[in-house]
Amino acid sequence: MEKYTKLVLDHFEHPRNVGEVKGYNAFAMSANKKSLCGDTIKLTLRIENNIIKDIKFQTLGCVASMAASSMLTSLAMNKTVDEALKITDIDVVKALGGMPAQKLLCSNFAASVLHQAIQDYMKK
Numbered sequence: 352m353e354k355y356t357k358l359v360l361d362h363f364e365h366p367r368n369v370g371e372v373k374g375y376n377a378f379a380m381s382a383n384k385k386s387l388c389g390d391t392i393k394l395t396l397r398i399e400n401n402i403i404k405d406i407k408f409q410t411l412g413c414v415a416s417m418a419a420s421s422m423l424t425s426l427a428m429n430k431t432v433d434e435a436l437k438i439t440d441i442d443v444v445k446a447l448g449g450m451p452a453q454k455l456l457c458s459n460f461a462a463s464v465l466h467q468a469i470q471d472y473m474k475k
């Protein structure tokens with residue numbers, strides 16, 4: 352059985368950007384329909400002049416789901432909206448140094464929630 356990378360465990364034990372952004376202007380909350388447990392990710396963002404100035408997550412899920420959420424927010428911070436829309440689940444897993452194959456259903460979800468949050472912003 353594959354193991355988690357050190358970076359996955361670091362993001363799980365010391366998650367970056369946890370919580371809710373005060374005065375957020377983009378929001379998404381979604382449950383993962385592909386995983387067995389229905390893990391849920393909530394993202395709040397403050398976007399100014401098309402740049403993600405702040406992003407925070409609250410995730411109910413396993414190590415893989417938490418680490419992917421944490422890494423996603425790190426990757427998206429200070430990116431333009433267009434750059435953030437190009438972030439994929441593969442980018443997140445690569446940035447974490449990989450993910451055990453049996454946990455990819457959990458990790459391959461966070462980017463889609465980011466894209467939903469940006470669409471929420473664009474609708475306003």
Ligand code: FES
Nearest residue numbers: 388390412413457
């Ligand atoms: Fe549910 Fe991974 S098993 S999020």
